[in-house]
Amino acid sequence: MAAVPHVLALPFPAQGHVIPLMQLSHRLVEHGIEVAFVNAEANHALVLDAMAADDGAGRSSSLDADGIHLVGVPDGLADGDDRKDLGKLVDAFSRHMPGHLEELVERIEASGGTKISWLIADEAMGWALEVAKKLGIRSACFWPGSAAFLASTFRIPQLIQDGVIDEKGWPKRQETFQFAVGMPPLHTSRLSWNNAGAPENQPTIFQLVIRSNEAKDLAENIICNSFVDAEPGAFELYPNILPIGPLFTDDLQLKKPVGQFLPEDTRCLEWLDAQPDRSVVYVAFGSFTVFDPCQFEELALGLELTGRPFLWVVRPDFTAGLSKAWLDAFRHRQRVLAHRAVACFVSHCGWNSTMEGVRNGVPFLCWPYFTDQFQNESYICNVWKAGLAVAPGADGVVTKEELSGKVERVLGDDGIRERVGVLRDAARRSVAEGGSSHGNFKKFVELLKG
Structure with missing residues (x-):
């Protein structure tokens, strides 16, 4: 043997x-x-x-x-x-x-x-x-x-x-x-x-x-x-x-440790279960992205401006120098943190996140940060046509109006939803017997x- x-x-x-x-x-x-x-x-x-x-x-x-x-x-x-x-x-x-x-x-x-x-x-x-x-x-x-x-x-x-x-x-x-x-x-x-x-x-x-x-x-x-x-x-x-x-x-059969550097917070699942299908804007920027306080605030206010429930994964080191009082006040206004109710994925376009979004048939709003993420954004927006990209202003900041407006465009585009569905089915076929x-x-x- x-x-x-x-x-x-x-x-x-x-x-x-x-x-x-x-x-x-x-x-x-x-x-x-x-x-x-x-x-x-x-x-x-x-x-x-x-x-x-x-x-x-x-x-x-x-x-x-x-x-x-x-x-x-x-x-x-x-x-x-x-x-x-x-x-x-x-x-x-x-x-x-x-x-x-x-x-x-x-x-x-x-x-x-x-x-x-x-x-x-x-x-x-x-x-x-x-x-x-x-x-x-x-x-x-x-x-x-x-x-x-x-x-x-x-x-x-x-x-x-x-x-x-x-x-x-x-x-x-x-x-x-x-x-x-x-x-x-x-x-x-x-x-x-x-x-x-x-x-x-x-x-x-x-x-x-x-x-x-x-x-x-x-x-x-x-x-x-x-x-x-x-x-x-x-x-x-x-x-x-x-x-x-x-x-x-x-x-379900593969709930195993996958090398996460931070513990997962699963308290949001009960909240997500209570949300209607495809109603939640999911926001995650991976392990490297860092925003300055100005951009962090615009992102937060832009999510609020959508008027939609959202789930936002925030690392401890995601931004520096932000007023704790401001962040505490924002947390009290909103319930944050991941599931099936997701309607749209605001993503840094890391490949793991991209594959996860594809496999679940979720439209993207792309916000790349570095390395291959710009190429992945090009796949999503130019080749698969499975989402849109945010456009920073002349000062490099993505405004709250830009974010909320693009979220609405992504969610209102039936063509995007149809294309991500086709891509999702292809992904699932590829790993099936x-x-x-x-x-x-x-x-x-x-x-x-x-």
């Missing part, structure tokens, strides 16, 4: 990368594969704390998430360092994590554990594929974003050759381009590697992209959290990217067990 495959799963150390790889890991465990999930230590601690808060247990009570063994390795940053500073984070983990990953593999195998047979690494952690090759471990790439985003990074040599960008990744001309029919049009000012925080971080981010793309050839497979009908142009352009999504965990994503996932499991 063949030995049970033992897989190390390594995400890029950010919330939007951890969750889909954890979702994939749960599915692998269901198919008899042993998984050790390797977070950066700081994120590992956050995940354990969130799990403990969600189940009411002490943090030390569980180092496992329903069959997945959770492990932490240092990322090279100190406790007080800002891990939302992508340049600093990328520089640190690129230098420190390879050695720590190597030591972890040696430690697991020396302790009598099952020999590591596979590494599934986030494509943005290409250095890990180099470690796997050195240690004689087979490897696969997992991409948590859109195939179009990955394709845009693969096309960097062509973009340089065509004179669209220079050798450092900066645009040489201002234009909108499209890699293939059916792919989202993208303006040169919105390239992901140039929109990942402060401009001084760009060289570090760009070099990570280049290194990861070179290392990807060490992997036997590239799997992606998307589905064929959402991105036919991208998958035709790069047929070696295999879609296995949309990955999800919110159906006989669907393209379902078939690709089965092939991937067979590869790991081979």
Whole structure:
């Protein structure tokens, strides 16, 4: 009888990368594969704390998430360092994590554990594929974003050759381009590697992209959290990217920890249950978006101006410098926080959120913040025509009138609702028995067990 495959799963150390790889890991465990999930230590601690808060247990009570063994390795940053500073984070983990990953593999195998047979690494952690090759471990790439985003990074040599960008990744001309029919049009000012925080971080981010793309050839497979009908142009352009999504965990049989960095607040469910179908405006901006107090207030007042019930997920660090008295007064006027009653999704357009909205057939109001979110917005508005985008004023602020007006336009557009319904049905078919994503996932499991 063949030995049970033992897989190390390594995400890029950010919330939007951890969750889909954890979702994939749960599915692998269901198919008899042993998984050790390797977070950066700081994120590992956050995940354990969130799990403990969600189940009411002490943090030390569980180092496992329903069959997945959770492990932490240092990322090279100190406790007080800002891990939302992508340049600093990328520089640190690129230098420190390879050695720590190597030591972890040696430690697991020396302790009598099952020999590591596979590494599934986030494509943005290409250095890990180099470690796997050195240690004689087979490897696969997992991409948590859109195939179009990955394709845009693969096309960097062509973009340089065509004179669209220079050798450092900066645009040489201002234009909108499209890699293939059916792919989202993208303006040169919105390239992901140039929109990942402060401009001084760009060289570090760009070099990570280049290194990861070179290392990807060490992997036997590239799997992606998307589905064929959402991105036919991208998958035709790069047929070696295999879609296995949309990955999800919110159906009844899969209520499992997915690597959340913050505990989930489920108190809103009773309130949502009392709302009519498709009546609630759902607002969530992911783990990185930060608004200044002025924009925060306009968003809050714009939601109030819609006159509709809304559910707004607000992280503790979503804005700084806002008057506590103002926020308390606003909370007293409104009931905030996630379900079926949702009519519209005001979103930063992170890919996880985009796939969740698509799978549930919810129209979008797009408000991208950085990296690939502008490309995802282009998919939603220009290709799928499943939503609209907010338009900031000359001062960069999206006004309350702009927000409330666009919400009404999205909710009043029957064409948008019809198109998101078609997309929803295609997403569900893809992961059902006989669907393209379902078939690709089965092939991937067979590869790991081979």
